[in-house]
Amino acid sequence: MLKPEDVLADEFVRAGLGLEFPNGEDGEPVVTIGQEVLEVMNGIWKQCMIVKVLGRNIAISALSRKLREMWKPKGAMYMMDLPRQFFMIRFKEEEEYMAALTEGPWRVFENYLMVQAWSPSFDPTQDDIDTTPVWIWLANIPINFYHKSILMGTARGTEKPIKVDLTTLHCERARFARVFVEVNLRKPLKGTMLINGERYFVSYEGLSSICLKCGLYRHLVHSCRQGRQEIVSHVEVAAHEKTTNGKCKSGGEWSR
Template identity: 20%
Template sequence: MDPDQIARLVHEIKLSNPEDHKITIFYYDLKLGEERVAYCLAARVIAVKAINKEIIRAQIPRIMQFMGKVNIEFVGNNTFIFDFALKVDRIRALREGPWNFFQDLIVFKVLTGLEGPQSVNYDEISIWLQCHNIPVAFLNKPTLENTGAQIGMVEKLDGGVSGSFLGWYARMRIRINITEPLKIFIRVGTEKSEGDVILLITYERLPDLCYQFGVIGHTFWNCGVNESKMEFVAWMRESAADSKGRGRSPPPKPSSPNTNNTAIVVHEWGSEATRPTYK
């Protein structure tokens, strides 16, 4: 059955027959299932086309270099259940993403005991990004957290080898919604009104996306738009970096940034800030 049809039917039955034919699962039986789920992850390949499940089974272990065995079961709609032999592989799949399968994004999600793989929300991922053209005065924890919050939920800041956050750019891990356009810059002002600063945003290990709309999951080839109208540019895709590699130069500035992106006002040296939107 189609996953959308299943979801619709389940919703209708819950509304029309709230208590009919209800059974109770005993704690011991449920615990057995929860122990198995603790070694599993739900995964979805974010792509327009249908993904060949046999290629997934053959290539994913090679791409991700698991230490132990993993069974991969196809459950429809480019969605899979990964059953890991080793918890270390499960943890790595969650923490070291985003993962790409031939430039298509793979989203891994934790399953709960009462949750099916088709009902999981695959719209959010965690990703490392870099803020370039950033003043030294902004390179402190409160200001970086405030800045990162304009893109998504800040999960981690990279302080560099010394832990001082100093470098050519700031690096942070952010949880973003992949159904929304990616931000490629943030306009920042200070209380002293010394002029605005444009922070350029690049994303590490970013899969293919639409450079017209800035959305992950399809490319401009799927949109059929004119390349000359693309607002999002290739420099927003950054190679993976670590704390020791933060001395690189920033990418070139965009010629005409979209003024609809977020703007913030930052107090001197990262104290609490208000966030009006510039027009």
């Protein structure tokens, strides 16, 4: 694995490093790393990607073993763990890096592997991978809708369509049409859609924690903030109706 010390000489780094004590030597130090140093350092990590297994915590050793089995890299592949179950993967061969980055979707241990190219602005303590490719199922749509352009156009109602499953294109199964799309997990996921006036259900393969109330991923209806707010609103309305339509006795009972 290429080490930063092999690329940047100590003298170059020290020349681009600034240290100040604006509030005196006992105060907070202020460090400035020069842009030239950062540009070289960023170049070292250019063939890296950030990954996270959706909805599951996995040890780095188990995930590394699984990814090597799946990708079968011929060149070196290095993996390091980051906060919040993010992992950073570095490839020696650019072709293998691009294949892992673009040829998904990848699934490990029955869950989707979210991937994105590394960038120096990514902060694993705060940021999330907001978009992920998933297969959607359009349940029970008529067989005369099974045309690539129809299905791709229909899938635009959920998010960005990428491709249609070959089994669907070959009309080998007709219980549901399967389309590969990229979805934004910060937005509500569509559970239904109207096609020519008829309503059809949409399901997301591999995404189990979808709230039926607000459509957002990562929580279920019983922990939905929107649902709790509606319950509180209903209770407040009921209490207001009781106070306006009757008087409360000291024992807590109501009379009209």
